[in-house]
Amino acid sequence: MIVYDKPHALLDVPLHYCPGCxxxxxxxxxxxxxxxxxxxxxxxxxxxxxxxxxxxxxxACDMIEAAHGRAxxxxxxxxxxxxxxxxxxxxxDGDLASIGMAETVHAxxxxxxxxxxxINNAIYGMTGGQMAPTSLVGQVTQTSPYGRDPKLCGYPIxxxxxxxxxxxxxxxxxxxxxxxxxxxxxxxAIKKAFMNQIEGKGFSLxxxxxxxxxxxxxTPQNALKxxxxxxxxxYPLGVYKDRSNGEVKK
Amino acid sequence: MSTKQYLFSGFGxxxxxxxxxxxAYKGLIxxxxxxxxxxxxxxxxxxxxxxxxxxxxxxxxxxxxxYPDVLVAMNLPSLDRFESKVAPGGVIFLDSxxxxxxxxxxxxxxxxxxxxxxxxxxxxxxxxxxIIVGKILKELGEYNDEGLKAALAKVISAKHxxxxxxxxxxxxxxxxx
Amino acid sequence: xxxxxxxxxxxxIAEAAIKAGCRHYxxxxxxxxTEVAAYMAKRMPKIGGTFLQAESEIAAIxxxxxxxxxxxxxxxSSSSPGISLKGEGISYLAGADLPxxxxxxxxxxxxxxxxxxxxxxxxxxxxxxGHGDYHMIVLAPSSVQEMAELTVKAFELADKxxxxxxxxxxxxxxxxxxxxxxxxxxTPPPEKPWATTxxxxxRKHNIVNSLxxxxxxxxxxxxxxxxxxEQVKQNETxxxxxxxxxxxxxxxxxxxxxxxxxxAVNEARKRGxxxxxxxxITLWPFPEAPFKKAAEHVKQIISVELNMGQMIEDVxxxxxxKVPVTLCNRVGGMIPSPEQVLDAILKASK
Numbered sequence: 185m186i187v188y189d190k191p192h193a194l195l196d197v198p199l200h201y202c203p204g205c206x207x208x209x210x211x212x213x214x215x216x217x218x219x220x221x222x223x224x225x226x227x228x229x230x231x232x233x234x235x236x237x238x239x240x241x242x243x244a245c246d247m248i249e250a251a252h253g254r255a256x257x258x259x260x261x262x263x264x265x266x267x268x269x270x271x272x273x274x275x276x277d278g279d280l281a282s283i284g285m286a287e288t289v290h291a292x293x294x295x296x297x298x299x300x301x302x303i304n305n306a307i308y309g310m311t312g313g314q315m316a317p318t319s320l321v322g323q324v325t326q327t328s329p330y331g332r333d334p335k336l337c338g339y340p341i342x343x344x345x346x347x348x349x350x351x352x353x354x355x356x357x358x359x360x361x362x363x364x365x366x367x368x369x370x371x372x373a374i375k376k377a378f379m380n381q382i383e384g385k386g387f388s389l390x391x392x393x394x395x396x397x398x399x400x401x402x403t404p405q406n407a408l409k410x411x412x413x414x415x416x417x418x419y420p421l422g423v424y425k426d427r428s429n430g431e432v433k434k
Numbered sequence: 435m436s437t438k439q440y441l442f443s444g445f446g447x448x449x450x451x452x453x454x455x456x457x458a459y460k461g462l463i464x465x466x467x468x469x470x471x472x473x474x475x476x477x478x479x480x481x482x483x484x485x486x487x488x489x490x491x492x493x494x495x496x497x498x499x500x501y502p503d504v505l506v507a508m509n510l511p512s513l514d515r516f517e518s519k520v521a522p523g524g525v526i527f528l529d530s531x532x533x534x535x536x537x538x539x540x541x542x543x544x545x546x547x548x549x550x551x552x553x554x555x556x557x558x559x560x561x562x563x564x565i566i567v568g569k570i571l572k573e574l575g576e577y578n579d580e581g582l583k584a585a586l587a588k589v590i591s592a593k594h595x596x597x598x599x600x601x602x603x604x605x606x607x608x609x610x611x
Numbered sequence: 612x613x614x615x616x617x618x619x620x621x622x623x624i625a626e627a628a629i630k631a632g633c634r635h636y637x638x639x640x641x642x643x644x645t646e647v648a649a650y651m652a653k654r655m656p657k658i659g660g661t662f663l664q665a666e667s668e669i670a671a672i673x674x675x676x677x678x679x680x681x682x683x684x685x686x687x688s689s690s691s692p693g694i695s696l697k698g699e700g701i702s703y704l705a706g707a708d709l710p711x712x713x714x715x716x717x718x719x720x721x722x723x724x725x726x727x728x729x730x731x732x733x734x735x736x737x738x739x740x741g742h743g744d745y746h747m748i749v750l751a752p753s754s755v756q757e758m759a760e761l762t763v764k765a766f767e768l769a770d771k772x773x774x775x776x777x778x779x780x781x782x783x784x785x786x787x788x789x790x791x792x793x794x795x796x797x798t799p800p801p802e803k804p805w806a807t808t809x810x811x812x813x814r815k816h817n818i819v820n821s822l823x824x825x826x827x828x829x830x831x832x833x834x835x836x837x838x839x840x841e842q843v844k845q846n847e848t849x850x851x852x853x854x855x856x857x858x859x860x861x862x863x864x865x866x867x868x869x870x871x872x873x874x875a876v877n878e879a880r881k882r883g884x885x886x887x888x889x890x891x892i893t894l895w896p897f898p899e900a901p902f903k904k905a906a907e908h909v910k911q912i913i914s915v916e917l918n919m920g921q922m923i924e925d926v927x928x929x930x931x932x933k934v935p936v937t938l939c940n941r942v943g944g945m946i947p948s949p950e951q952v953l954d955a956i957l958k959a960s961k
Contacts, residue, residue, distance in 0.1 A: 195816075226809040228681075240818045246807035248680045249820040251703045254673035257665065261677020261685070262807070264635060264661045269681075269809055287673070290666035455788070459617060462790050470617065470788040474643055474726070495874035496867075497787050500948055588617070 191215035204404025253284020256291035295386035313399030444508025449563035461489035568608020621646035627759035634660035644716035672700030682806030688714035702741025706821025710769035727944025728782035858887030875952035902929035
């Protein structure tokens with residue numbers, strides 16, 4: 185009896201992520217959703233620049249690697265080329281909320297019929313732990329060695345709240361994956377984000393509050409705790425916009 | 435005569451580019467080689483506008499008219515700027531209802547047309563440009579019914595077919611001067 | 612000439628692109644190319660195509676990247692400052708070997724510069740413009756008819772060699788109207804088995820990518836790409852020669868500068884000066900052969916440009932410095948007059 189099997193949409197190759205990194209978990213959730221919806225053959229994924237830059241080697245569907253921050257623009261092109269395809273981007277906080285903020289906001293404003301998976305771990309992982317647009321006040325990083333000082337570099341950006349002010353987007357939800365119940369809820373949200381696209385409803389973004397044990401300088405377990413204690417108070421979980429039932433959370 | 439170089443100039447909104455386009459189309463219809471090059475940019479908004487039109491029996495080289503054979507000046511700054519550039523033996527058509535001074539050059543022919551005034555008096559105040567076009571066609575011996583009709587059909591879209599008749603009236607008025 | 616219509620160069624590009632099967636256009640407003648976007652905005656919705664005004668030139672070129680990945684003919688257009696912004700995306704298109712068309716209707720620079728015609732993006736377009744070792748196929752029209760024809764050619768070449776092609780025009784070419792016939796043959800796009808159109812569960816996944824972290828592999832990719840470029844050089848170099856057979860002086864000029872120069876050549880010939888014109892139509896690959904040949908029988912080459920002397924470097928390389936190459940130029944949105952070029956010819960003839 186098979187108790188567990190890797191999702192088909194995730195290729196059987198070793199991932200390059202650090203021990204304790206949650207990218208693997210989110211990759212798996214996305215792949216499971218693709219499997220369950222039976223859409224692998226018509227799905228095109230867009231990888232960002234950041235730790236998940238090589239996601240194109242991991243997903244079994246067709247994949248495109250985009251320039252830093254530009255995944256929503258590339259996704260727009262792919263979707264407009266053939267609206268019957270399912271298109272998702274997978275982006276980190278530096279990619280989506282810093283260099284690519286314009287692309288993010290405008291894809292949302294256009295209600296571009298794509299699915300965005302946004303990994304918020306409050307740090308630039310791939311380049312070795314610099315301050316991200318979502319790094320918390322006081323957070324020590326390589327480029328905020330004395331802790332993030334809002335007088336110097338402002339406040340962390342809450343992407344879901346920001347986008348929820350737009351008329352455009354269909355669905356915005358913030359989830360996390362630091363516990364089994366949270367992982368289950370995250371999968372449900374990701375599935376909804378893909379369903380919305382298939383049903384032609386438009387732009388859905390799932391923000392996944394995540395960790396970076398390596399650059400946070402923590403054990404994986406402590407990193408999960410840090411999500412709970414530090415990240416979630418500033419980044420509350422929940423649905424920020426759901427046009428299908430008129431819900432706009434304030 | 436193998437090549438004629440026109441320079442149309444005036445304020446933005448006087449139909450400078452349109453007049454040039456009409457002359458270019460008329461040339462095209464008569465199997466000539468033509469080019470039309472407008473000034474562009476912010477000066478199109480109420481500042482000075484100009485366009486270069488070349489009508490030739492041979493392929494057009496540079497589309498930029500620096501020394502026009504025919505200058506149309508619909509305001510004083512245009513006359514001031516371009517009078518000295520007109521080729522010797524060339525022709526200047528100017529709107530005498532907007533330009534008070536006379537042409538100073540003695541080696542060119544000047545026609546003074548109170549176009550804006552006439553356009554107003556005749557109920558088509560926006561067509562001073564086409565009155566001047568009519569005069570040009572007459573003086574250059576290029577007034578012919580067929581070419582006129584065909585060129586008007588090209589520059590006026592079918593949506594504004596009602597404009598055809600009034601443009602024709604303006605041209606004929608100019609040609610009668 | 613009944614089949615000919617008067618069109619602006621910018622409009623001719625847009626209509627020719629549609630004729631070439633391009634159904635996806637992404638752009639951002641900038642003078643003096645805006646008519647391309649305006650034309651597309653009108654036409655695309657009526658033929659089931661996509662016109663999208665992007666939030667920036669950067670977004671526009673990346674939307675192009677997306678459609679190109681999906682294997683369809685796609686284009687964007689801009690003017691000089693906007694092309695700089697697209698530089699990143701153009702480099703990625705090159706790195707991922709994607710075919711696309713980028714139109715640059717040049718204006719004076721650097722910086723915000725002006726909006727009048729210029730050829731000062733010659734280096735940017737022929738040397739790459741973005742980061743990395745790569746080339747675009749660069750086509751330089753010098754009439755509205757060529758604006759249309761070279762647009763179609765650009766799509767065909769882009770598909771044939773999996774490269775980005777650029778139509779490098781200038782404000783004059785974009786804004787002027789000339790008779791144009793749009794009655795030409797179009798080679799339909801080839802099969803694109805590499806495109807990311809979904810696996811349909813029938814094949815291994817396709818990946819469109821420019822990342823290659825193993826230097827040995829990246830080196831191989833670069834070398835293979837340049838072998839392809841060598842094919843382009845051999846097969847696709849284009850130029851026009853005018854009165855070069857007995858010429859003792861040669862003019863090198865492209866685009867609007869070539870139009871102006873032709874007037875000067877005709878005038879000089881009337882005065883008995885044996886002068887001819889070599890007009891590169893592809894700026895990359897640069898037509899080296901006619902200059903090499905000319906260097907055997909002319910005593911001087913004059914490069915006429917709307918910049919501080921950019922193409923002149925290629926002319927010198929192509930003529931192997933066998934004869935002096937001088938510059939006759941205007942910049943900042945100014946255009947050399949036929950008289951200025953004639954003066955340079957007469958000076959050279961003495």
